[in-house]
Amino acid sequence: MSAHVPPVSLSHAGRPIPSRLAVALGVALLLFAIAAAIWPGLTDAWLVAVGIVAVAALADLAAARALPPRLALERRMPGSVPIGRWRECFLRISNPGPFPVRCEVHDHHPASVESAGLPVQVSVPARGYAMAPYKMRATERGTLGFAPAEARVGSPFRLWDSRVRFGAAQSVRSYPDFAELADYALFATENRLSQIGVLKQRRRGEGLEFHQLRDYREGDSLRQIDWSATARLRRPIAREYQDERDQQIVFLIDSGRRMNARDGLLSHFDEVLNAVLLLAFVALRQGDAAGLMTFAGAEPRFVPARKSRETINAFLNALYDVQPTLRPPDYHAAAVELSRRLKRRSLVVVVSNLRDEDEETLLPALALLKRKHLVLFANLRESALDSVRDTPVRTLDDALTYAAGAIYERERASITRRVESAGAMLLDVPPKELAVRLVNRYLDLKRSGRF
Numbered sequence: 001m002s003a004h005v006p007p008v009s010l011s012h013a014g015r016p017i018p019s020r021l022a023v024a025l026g027v028a029l030l031l032f033a034i035a036a037a038i039w040p041g042l043t044d045a046w047l048v049a050v051g052i053v054a055v056a057a058l059a060d061l062a063a064a065r066a067l068p069p070r071l072a073l074e075r076r077m078p079g080s081v082p083i084g085r086w087r088e089c090f091l092r093i094s095n096p097g098p099f100p101v102r103c104e105v106h107d108h109h110p111a112s113v114e115s116a117g118l119p120v121q122v123s124v125p126a127r128g129y130a131m132a133p134y135k136m137r138a139t140e141r142g143t144l145g146f147a148p149a150e151a152r153v154g155s156p157f158r159l160w161d162s163r164v165r166f167g168a169a170q171s172v173r174s175y176p177d178f179a180e181l182a183d184y185a186l187f188a189t190e191n192r193l194s195q196i197g198v199l200k201q202r203r204r205g206e207g208l209e210f211h212q213l214r215d216y217r218e219g220d221s222l223r224q225i226d227w228s229a230t231a232r233l234r235r236p237i238a239r240e241y242q243d244e245r246d247q248q249i250v251f252l253i254d255s256g257r258r259m260n261a262r263d264g265l266l267s268h269f270d271e272v273l274n275a276v277l278l279l280a281f282v283a284l285r286q287g288d289a290a291g292l293m294t295f296a297g298a299e300p301r302f303v304p305a306r307k308s309r310e311t312i313n314a315f316l317n318a319l320y321d322v323q324p325t326l327r328p329p330d331y332h333a334a335a336v337e338l339s340r341r342l343k344r345r346s347l348v349v350v351v352s353n354l355r356d357e358d359e360e361t362l363l364p365a366l367a368l369l370k371r372k373h374l375v376l377f378a379n380l381r382e383s384a385l386d387s388v389r390d391t392p393v394r395t396l397d398d399a400l401t402y403a404a405g406a407i408y409e410r411e412r413a414s415i416t417r418r419v420e421s422a423g424a425m426l427l428d429v430p431p432k433e434l435a436v437r438l439v440n441r442y443l444d445l446k447r448s449g450r451f
Contacts, residue, residue: 016064016160025053025159057159064155064162069101071124073149073167082177083138084266086116091132091149091167095124102154105132108147112140112174119152138174139265141273142321146170175320176273178312213237247288247451248305248344249442251276252334254352256296259324261353263383263431269324271431272351272380278435279349279442280315286446292318293341295334296327302341331358335365339372347451348373349438350424353380356411359418366422374451375424378438379416380431 018026029050036042077089095101106119117134124130138144148167155161213229216236229237253276259269266274280290284307291305292315301318303311329352338348348369354362354377369375393399419426429437445451 016162019161022159060155060157060159064160069153070097071166080173081138083141083174086135086137089136093124094129098126100126104152107149110144113138141174144172144174175316176277248346249283249290250346250348251292252350253294254329255294255324256329257326258353268380268431273319275435275438279438282439293338296329298325330361331365332361335368346373349376351378354415356415366424370423377419377424378427381428383430
């Protein structure tokens with residue numbers, strides 16, 4: 001979907017300033033003056049040159065003031081963009097005036113947007129238009145505000161530049177990375193999921209939910225034979241099963257202070273949202289319902305579990321402007337609230353980053369959820385831990401860093417063991433691997449019949 005803004009006439013033109021060409025001519029005249037001071041015979045030629053440049057500059061300034069450019073801007077860009085992905089944006093610059101316009105255009109995008117290709121050099125024909133393309137990439141989710149664009153417009157002789165603002169303000173929504181869902185759908189359609197790390201190992205006819213009767217084929221197990229149908233039809237008939245459908249998966253997402261950490265362009269929270277969207281998409285394709293709830297945030301968000309086509313849109317609209325806060329996570333309060341809302345047995349996927357001080361609220365939360373639900377705790381592991389462990393120790397500072405990392409990792413391992421001892425499944429994974437690892441664990445649970 002593209003967002004189109006009606007063309008808006010030039011809103012403001014600044015006072016003309018000397019262009020780069022005018023500055024270069026001024027430097028040349030200065031050097032000429034030095035030469036004339038050394039060789040007096042060049043004085044007359046210098047005076048002629050000064051006169052010509054001065055007349056041209058004054059005439060050009062008068063023309064620039066008498067015929068100010070009248071430009072209009074239409075910004076053509078997606079109405080919504082996935083965080084972390086490059087997208088093309090086009091500036092359609094119209095010139096209704098009788099003379100062509102040369103300008104250098106810069107779009108005033110917000111600080112949370114990276115750009116490539118700005119400023120753009122554009123020549124706009126008289127009574128025509130020109131397209132100025134560039135690329136943009138959102139680094140934060142939420143509503144991104146674009147201010148009017150700015151152009152540096154040259155005068156007829158290119159001796160003066162006028163800075164002008166034109167176009168209208170515009171806003172674009174930055175969502176979690178829904179482009180990854182399209183990648184998954186494409187690979188699933190082409191049966192190449194292994195290329196993105198998803199291990200699909202489904203064996204023919206060996207699910208738990210009855211699907212259909214069919215002729216017995218080589219490779220089927222004897223326990224699949226339906227003896228009644230075989231006797232009735234007088235040929236071997238096998239039962240075919242499929243993974244259970246109509247189950248329910250609910251995400252309990254930590255949006256507290258630890259999710260602000262970054263290992264790259266995206267925060268841990270953004271990596272979590274991308275993973276949640278991908279797994280929800282996979283679950284819906286499997287015939288299951290998906291829902292979510294956030295906790296430790298400024299305003300908890302809740303999307304009830306459902307398996308309609310609008311579920312992913314509901315996830316996107318609920319999460320696009322959620323930002324991590326500075327609050328510590330209270331797992332027990334979150335579990336109580338989720339239990340109050342969640343009446344049906346579900347696979348509850350808790351996504352967070354554990355510390356040893358979380359034990360006081362974590363263990364009661366797991367005990368509460370385990371009474372009715374299957375619980376999978378996805379624990380984010382900072383990549384810095386792996387790098388500290390793998391870095392050779394050569395100096396005292398290296399040794400102190402290694403020792404501190406070892407102590408932290410030991411405490412972290414202690415709390416993760418408590419998660420497993422409480423009866424929850426544990427997935428300890430770096431944020432960048434979370435999406436694929438979650439999908440694989442979910443598919444394993446479906447194949448095993450636990451969910």
